[in-house]
Amino acid sequence: MRTAPLTHTGFRVFLAARLVSLLGSSMAPVALAFAVLDASGSAGDLGVVLAAHMLPLLALLLVGGAVADRFPRRTVLVAANLGSALTQGAVAALLLTGHYSLPAVAGLELLNGALAAFTTPALRGVLPQLVDKSQLRQANSALATTRNLTKILGPGLGGLLVVAAGSGPAIAFDAATYLIAAGLFLRLPLAGTASRAGTVRSDIRLGWQQFAGIRWVWVVTACSCLLNLVLTGTWQVLGPELTRQVSGEATWGFVLSARGAGLLLMSVLLYRLAVRRLLALGQLLSVLVALPLLAIGAQAVAPWLIVTGFASGLGMAAAGISWDTSLQEHVPSHVLSRVASYDDLLSYLAIPIGQLSVGPLAQTFGGFPVITVAGVLTVAVALLPLASRAVRRLPHTAVS
Incomplete structure (x- = not known):
């Protein structure tokens, strides 16, 4: 045991x-x-x-x-x-x-x-x-x-x-x-x-070679970058404003609390749940993060917004835990921090771009259409890594 x-x-x-x-x-x-x-x-x-x-x-x-x-x-x-x-x-x-x-x-x-x-x-x-x-x-x-x-x-x-x-x-x-x-x-x-031996610059260059040389790592990272570009700014900028228009300011607080509860529940579940293809499961469940955007775009009533917020938390936690675990299981320890730093950098860079662009887009096309399109794109980008066999077939060490 x-x-x-x-x-x-x-x-x-x-x-x-x-x-x-x-x-x-x-x-x-x-x-x-x-x-x-x-x-x-x-x-x-x-x-x-x-x-x-x-x-x-x-x-x-x-x-x-x-x-x-x-x-x-x-x-x-x-x-x-x-x-x-x-x-x-x-x-x-x-x-x-x-x-x-x-x-x-x-x-x-x-x-x-x-x-x-x-x-x-x-x-x-x-x-x-x-x-x-x-x-x-x-x-x-x-x-x-x-x-x-x-x-x-x-x-x-x-x-x-x-x-x-x-x-x-x-x-x-x-x-x-x-x-x-x-x-x-x-x-x-x-x-x-x-x-x-060598320099920090050479270490950074070697880290890039390792990062780019592992197919499932760069595929998921590239898609995560696109996901942050589409999702984060839309959620942070348009989410509270459009929710207030439809259901009032208090509803947004309940949505965030429900998302926090979903994050916590999935964290507890994955402590017990062992699956053969952990990364694939995390990518599949990450689709759930699109649900609140689609619900807001459809101007759904408050209970539906809260439910989708909870589902979003489940998906976020599953994606995060499966990704961290997969990196630590399969990337050699002596380059793990460098590979992870490229993942973090690409993810972080996309966030301010999305935050800055969503306002002008909403002014031009309207907030509800923009958040709906963002939700649809989030579904597509979240599922995209599963097109790669390297992502679908990556084994989970605990059950392989």
């Missing part, structure tokens, strides 16, 4: 570190938004701060992937989390002392985004070093459950903390979670790896 990943001390430590870090990170956006708006009174300042965090994340992801494969991932995670604790602590200090300054806060968030570019690829490569391949699906499901719980609870807790104590203490709490996570990452039983 296979043992559960939670029997491994290293995985329990890793899960605890992620829980602490994710809780702080889910609370921080609420606190930061209110802090900047209260201190500056300008939505423009908030846009600058958010962009300052995102730009270095995109610019340095490939470097972060190369570093995570070149040096011990435990060292990368500890250093990055300590740096994030310092930057967020400095932001909190500025707010608590009443010395808010847009250049200072934006500069600190710039550093924070740069550190995240090193954290993300390292995290993707750690799990295969902690558990057996047969336990990766369960481990990813447990991590997804933790992540989804913090998404549900974190923003509300962040808002309550802002109301009770102010934005400064809320940001300080986020800084403390980075510090605690760094201490937990330090305890991970990961074997060190020697720095290889």
Whole structure:
């Protein structure tokens, strides 16, 4: 009988570190938004701060992937989390002392985004070093459950903390979670790896060769890029506005809550459910993310919107867990962070393009037609990877 990943001390430590870090990170956006708006009174300042965090994340992801494969991932995670604790602590200090300054806060968030570019690829490569391949699906499901719980609870807790104590203490709490996570990452039983010959640039180039050389990886990544281009901006920009027109503002909140419940339920189900073709199942269920767009486009009543929001969460969780597990099962560990960084970069780049384009499209053609077309395209793009035999036939290690 296979043992559960939670029997491994290293995985329990890793899960605890992620829980602490994710809780702080889910609370921080609420606190930061209110802090900047209260201190500056300008939505423009908030846009600058958010962009300052995102730009270095995109610019340095490939470097972060190369570093995570070149040096011990435990060292990368500890250093990055300590740096994030310092930057967020400095932001909190500025707010608590009443010395808010847009250049200072934006500069600190710039550093924070740069550190995240090193954290993300390292995290993707750690799990295969902690558990057996047969336990990766369960481990990813447990991590997804933790992540989804913090998404549900974190923003509300962040808002309550802002109301009770102010934005400064809320940001300080986020800084403390980075510090605690760094201490937990330090305890991970990961074997060190020697720095290889060559340069970071050559490592990045080799990472691209590995990424492009694995057919199912680049097929799914290319389709995910298209999916983010079509789906994310439409959902974030048109979703709340069109839902308000049809059913009122409260309905959008219920839709988001239902989606969170779907994410959580599928995370729990996939901890128990073993299938032979996990990646194919995840791609098939990802079609469910189109349902809320189609329902909004059809101007469906609130109960249908909520149901489709729940179904969307099921599909998102299945796609995410199956993808992470497949990467960790089949991509060699010594290039895993670099391959994952190319996946992340292409996915992230598509999001702002979609966000910027959906507004002009809605003004030209109308919001409801645009979101309907986006829903249809989402179905097509979600199913497209299944046309590849490499995707359809990829085995799941736990049941192969």
